Amino acid sequence: xxxxISLISxxxxxxxxxxxxxxxxxxNPKTSEESRQKLREMYNLDKPIIVQYGLWLKRMATMDFGKxxxxxxxxxxxxxxxxxxxxxxxxxxxxxxxxLMINLLGLAITLILAIPLGIIAARRYLGWQDRSIxxxxxxxxxxxxxxLSLLLMYWLGVVNNWFPISGLHSLNYxxxxxxxxxxxxxxxxxxxxxxxxxxxxxxxxxxxxxGMLDVLHQDYITTARAKGLNERKVIYTHALRNALLPLxxxxxxxxxxxxxxxxxxETIFAIPGxxxxxxxxxxxxxxxxxxxILTIGSALTLIGNLLADVxxxxxxxxxxxxxxxx
Amino acid sequence: xxNLTSSFIKLASITFVSILLLACESSTDAPSSNLDxxxxxxxxxxxxxxxxxxxxxxxxxSMIAGESASSEITANIFNSLLxxxxxxxxxGDLVKSWEISADxxxxxxxxxxxxxxxxxxxxxxxxxxxxxQAVTDEKTASPYASDFQLVKKAETPDALTFSVTYDxxxxxxxxxxxxxxxxxxxxxxxxDLHTTAFARKPVGSHYYKLDSWTHSExxxxxxxxxxxxxxxxxxxxxxxxxxxxxxQFLELMADNIDLMGLDPIKYSRIIxxxxxxxxxxxxxxxxxxxxxxxxxNLKHKPFDDVRVRRAINYAIDKQEIIDGVYLGLGINIAxxxxxxxxxxxxxxxPYPYNPAKARALLKESGFEDNNGDxxxxxxxxxFAFEIVTNQNKEREKSAVLIQRRLKEVGxxxxxxxxxxxxxISRFIKTGDFDVxxxxxxxxxxxxxxxxxxxxxxxxxxxxxxGYNNPTVDKLLEQGRLELNSDKRMKIYHEFARVLLExxxxxxxxxxxxxxxxxxxxxxxxxPAPPAGIGHNSQDWYIPQPLRRNEISQ
Numbered sequence: 001x002x003x004x005i006s007l008i009s010x011x012x013x014x015x016x017x018x019x020x021x022x023x024x025x026x027x028n029p030k031t032s033e034e035s036r037q038k039l040r041e042m043y044n045l046d047k048p049i050i051v052q053y054g055l056w057l058k059r060m061a062t063m064d065f066g067k068x069x070x071x072x073x074x075x076x077x078x079x080x081x082x083x084x085x086x087x088x089x090x091x092x093x094x095x096x097x098x099x100l101m102i103n104l105l106g107l108a109i110t111l112i113l114a115i116p117l118g119i120i121a122a123r124r125y126l127g128w129q130d131r132s133i134x135x136x137x138x139x140x141x142x143x144x145x146x147x148l149s150l151l152l153m154y155w156l157g158v159v160n161n162w163f164p165i166s167g168l169h170s171l172n173y174x175x176x177x178x179x180x181x182x183x184x185x186x187x188x189x190x191x192x193x194x195x196x197x198x199x200x201x202x203x204x205x206x207x208x209x210x211g212m213l214d215v216l217h218q219d220y221i222t223t224a225r226a227k228g229l230n231e232r233k234v235i236y237t238h239a240l241r242n243a244l245l246p247l248x249x250x251x252x253x254x255x256x257x258x259x260x261x262x263x264x265x266e267t268i269f270a271i272p273g274x275x276x277x278x279x280x281x282x283x284x285x286x287x288x289x290x291x292x293i294l295t296i297g298s299a300l301t302l303i304g305n306l307l308a309d310v311x312x313x314x315x316x317x318x319x320x321x322x323x324x325x326x
Numbered sequence: 327x328x329n330l331t332s333s334f335i336k337l338a339s340i341t342f343v344s345i346l347l348l349a350c351e352s353s354t355d356a357p358s359s360n361l362d363x364x365x366x367x368x369x370x371x372x373x374x375x376x377x378x379x380x381x382x383x384x385x386x387x388s389m390i391a392g393e394s395a396s397s398e399i400t401a402n403i404f405n406s407l408l409x410x411x412x413x414x415x416x417x418g419d420l421v422k423s424w425e426i427s428a429d430x431x432x433x434x435x436x437x438x439x440x441x442x443x444x445x446x447x448x449x450x451x452x453x454x455x456x457x458x459q460a461v462t463d464e465k466t467a468s469p470y471a472s473d474f475q476l477v478k479k480a481e482t483p484d485a486l487t488f489s490v491t492y493d494x495x496x497x498x499x500x501x502x503x504x505x506x507x508x509x510x511x512x513x514x515x516x517x518d519l520h521t522t523a524f525a526r527k528p529v530g531s532h533y534y535k536l537d538s539w540t541h542s543e544x545x546x547x548x549x550x551x552x553x554x555x556x557x558x559x560x561x562x563x564x565x566x567x568x569x570x571x572x573x574q575f576l577e578l579m580a581d582n583i584d585l586m587g588l589d590p591i592k593y594s595r596i597i598x599x600x601x602x603x604x605x606x607x608x609x610x611x612x613x614x615x616x617x618x619x620x621x622x623n624l625k626h627k628p629f630d631d632v633r634v635r636r637a638i639n640y641a642i643d644k645q646e647i648i649d650g651v652y653l654g655l656g657i658n659i660a661x662x663x664x665x666x667x668x669x670x671x672x673x674x675x676p677y678p679y680n681p682a683k684a685r686a687l688l689k690e691s692g693f694e695d696n697n698g699d700x701x702x703x704x705x706x707x708x709f710a711f712e713i714v715t716n717q718n719k720e721r722e723k724s725a726v727l728i729q730r731r732l733k734e735v736g737x738x739x740x741x742x743x744x745x746x747x748x749x750i751s752r753f754i755k756t757g758d759f760d761v762x763x764x765x766x767x768x769x770x771x772x773x774x775x776x777x778x779x780x781x782x783x784x785x786x787x788x789x790x791x792g793y794n795n796p797t798v799d800k801l802l803e804q805g806r807l808e809l810n811s812d813k814r815m816k817i818y819h820e821f822a823r824v825l826l827e828x829x830x831x832x833x834x835x836x837x838x839x840x841x842x843x844x845x846x847x848x849x850x851x852x853p854a855p856p857a858g859i860g861h862n863s864q865d866w867y868i869p870q871p872l873r874r875n876e877i878s879q
Contacts (some may be wrong), residue, residue: 017751035467036467
């Protein structure tokens with residue numbers, strides 16, 4: 001599977017016109033074609049594609065993701081140490097934790113908000129609560145994220161100076177004490193985390209609401225109510241668990257997004273995450289980085305899907321029994 | 327049950343408010359807004375200047391990195407042998423003096439005595455020799471190597487003398503030595519320049535040294551005590567990496583950065599419309615060494631016909647492009663040199679907008695509208711072509727204005743905008759285009775052999791429009807051999823005249839570089855001298871009362 005993915009992405013990347021020597025800096029009349037040829041030889045870009053793929057596979061066999069063409073040959077995946085003890089961090093090593101943290105926080109906030117909202121909407125179906133939640137969700141869903149980001153950056157950062165506008169840390173971060181460091185990080189993370197949560201809220205709320213509505217019309221809920229259970233128990237013990245099952249699938253499907261990050265959000269907020277890394281690498285035709293991200297991304301996605309399946313089995317006894325029967 | 331749902335909402339809102347409060351507390355204080363930035367303050371050293379750029383440098387050895395993000399930073403860290411003064415004349419940087427031999431083939435550089443690297447090791451001619459060897463080395467893929475490969479012999483007769491000999495006189499040589507940043511031999515000998523850790527922790531000789539580099543966030547530079555040209559006034563330079571232009575502008579408005587490059591809309595519409603911004607920001611404009619042009623593929627018919635090229639030149643209203651696309655922040659040019667410098671020929675005037683003349687010229691070259699569809703034909707084929715450009719808003723807009731003006735004289739134009747790398751490999755390298763809208767960013771030396779000489783047409787070389795004019799070839803060759811500035815100037819004036827007459831490209835506009843700098847920064851020359859506002863950045867200063875108070879170290 002991974003070999004298939006890597007072969008396809010390798011071919012697509014190399015079918016795109018241009019290579020690392022055709023960037024805008026190279027379009028300077030002071031530069032010479034010989035030097036670009038030299039670079040191509042240095043990176044084996046003058047060899048046939050299939051040979052290049054072979055070289056890449058050979059390195060991959062030893063888990064060596066190679067070095068970036070475009071950023072002073074930084075390692076693509078994990079740090080290396082040279083003979084003088086200088087540690088060079090890997091590009092993915094630096095970007096992945098940032099993206100993961102932001103997206104997991106965002107997902108957590110989405111879920112924390114979406115589940116109660118969905119429950120309220122289902123309980124007060126067609127009431128004013130439901131209508132206003134639907135309206136709010138529609139707004140959140142339709143507003144372009146980058147536009148909302150810029151507006152909030154302007155209002156919270158420029159007009160009111162409540163939140164930092166971009167970046168991950170303040171300039172004096174190093175000299176802060178631990179508590180201030182945490183506050184500093186949180187305030188920098190606030191906007192980039194909250195905006196995708198608002199725009200992502202709509203889908204999940206709708207899912208919870210519909211799941212809830214389905215379940216509330218099941219016979220066993222009527223039974224539960226008939227036997228005089230209080231409403232709280234009906235909703236939270238009997239209905240909610242069943243209504244949340246489809247959510248596992250949704251979360252499973254969102255895993256590639258959690259790893260991939262978003263180019264637009266990361267660019268606007270100046271966050272050095274995976275989305276920006278990948279986008280820049282494609283524009284620079286930085287093949288090792290593109291390949292590294294695709295390979296690691298697909299591996300993590302496969303693992304994520306596996307985890308989602310396992311969680312499904314854990315949450316739903318019916319699935320478990322199906323597995324046991326084989 | 328409403329109890330429970332409402333308690334959920336309560337919980338959520340409490341969490342939110344607390345996050346909000348938490349964050350508000352940590353926001354930094356800007357100096358109060360009642361400071362008078364326009365007052366005069368005495369010159370004093372200290373303070374921090376925060377600027378931003380859109381891309382992170384790949385490394386800080388500029389001969390390897392090659393991109394502008396890198397050279398912006400290294401220009402504060404490394405010296406070259408020579409530099410340009412405010413009027414764009416060469417003067418010594420690391421060298422005290424230089425002399426050119428009688429046969430114009432040898433240049434002797436005399437280093438200033440007692441120079442030191444930031445790590446206290448002496449700077450000698452051995453470092454210069456090492457740098458030259460590094461840039462010309464087989465294993466180094468420096469984009470700028472070609473100028474230095476012309477050096478036949480480089481010697482260091484003593485620790486302060488460096489001499490180079492060329493096969494024949496090479497006039498752009500001095501400019502090339504003003505562009506090569508000298509690297510320390512003692513730290514780089516035996517290392518691979520493409521992978522060395524030095525590129526992330528450089529040791530240089532200029533006003534500043536690198537303190538820290540936080541990946542994708544910021545680079546901090548502080549004053550170098552050993553600076554070979556004396557001390558700069560501002561203590562610390564911080565460059566933040568903010569890829570998005572709008573975010574940068576918000577940071578500028580919020581007073582978190584002091585300096586940023588602007589586009590015409592921000593410069594002439596957004597900032598002037600806001601008194602609170604005008605109160606704290608000063609706007610500067612300077613002519614860059616670059617221009618936008620529309621270039622013909624001279625190997626394709628009918629662009630091989632000079633009458634057709636001139637006709638199109640007359641048919642395009644350049645002032646309209648300057649006013650519409652650049653909001654008036656550009657000038658119309660007639661030669662490929664920065665106006666106001668010695669190399670630009672003051673006797674030349676741009677082609678005026680004259681559609682009648684354009685129609686007459688087109689008719690003369692055989693184009694007529696025979697079927698009444700509004701499009702001219704020759705030999706039964708309509709005059710139609712495609713303008714290809716990269717995804718650059720200004721260029722796309724210019725192409726649209728051109729499209730309309732050419733339609734008026736009966737030429738059918740289509741526009742295609744394409745991503746840069748694809749653009750270069752699919753259209754430029756293969757020569758498979760009719761017309762391009764592009765720009766040239768040029769060096770300060772007038773030599774443009776690589777762009778116009780007929781020998782420079784191979785794939786990947788820069789005469790991709792296929793210009794071939796023996797007169798121009800000869801002038802370009804002469805210009806390279808002539809080291810006397812006045813004689814050289816005449817050669818390039820003549821070259822620009824022939825070029826304008828021949829019209830292989832149409833100059834659209836030379837845009838201004840636009841910058842906003844916070845008024846707390848004093849000592850900036852306005853209006854900008856030919857070398858631009860940055861030429862004396864070491865003398866800029868930030869008076870104590872105007873400094874930010876959040877950064878204390």
